[in-house]
Amino acid sequence: MLSDAQWAELEPLVDACQPKGKTPLQDLRRTLSAILWRHQNGAKWRVIPAELGRWWQAAQVFIRWARLGVWERLLARVDGR
Template sequence: MNPRKGNGPRPPGSWLLPQVAARHPGMPLPRYRYPSDTSDLEWVLLERLLPTPSCQTPKGGAPEKWPRRRVVDAIRYITDNGAKWRALPADFGIPWRTVFGYFAR
């Protein structure tokens, strides 16, 4: 197997995901873990550095649709692998334009 072509080893039980999705269409699929994902300790440090969500400011705003940690994991995945924004794996569950928007800000 050539890991550069994306056909490296898959997480255990990943072959079950299509069957689970077919039986439970409303249930979100579990996301694969990547080496670039933030650890709990890294997240504790990073979360304090991020700006306050606009919905928690006096001016107000809409609540964020995507969990911040998942967005940070997606940004780290792209920068770690040198992939194109449009090549963001679908199992992150976030549109690539959203991830790029956070990155650009």
């Protein structure tokens, strides 16, 4: 799970990069924690711990954001810091 300090740094960057027009995620912090957990552990989507939310929601956000170039924009903002 993202710590409060990590989220405080990441949240404004995510807000600037995430797609607009769709209903915002209710718990974006938890969903991003699930995506990061999967990346760090090299696991399949379905084994994301339940406390990190629904695995399919994390997978859906990851795939949608990949198609829309959100991850590239987010990485560019992080690198620019």
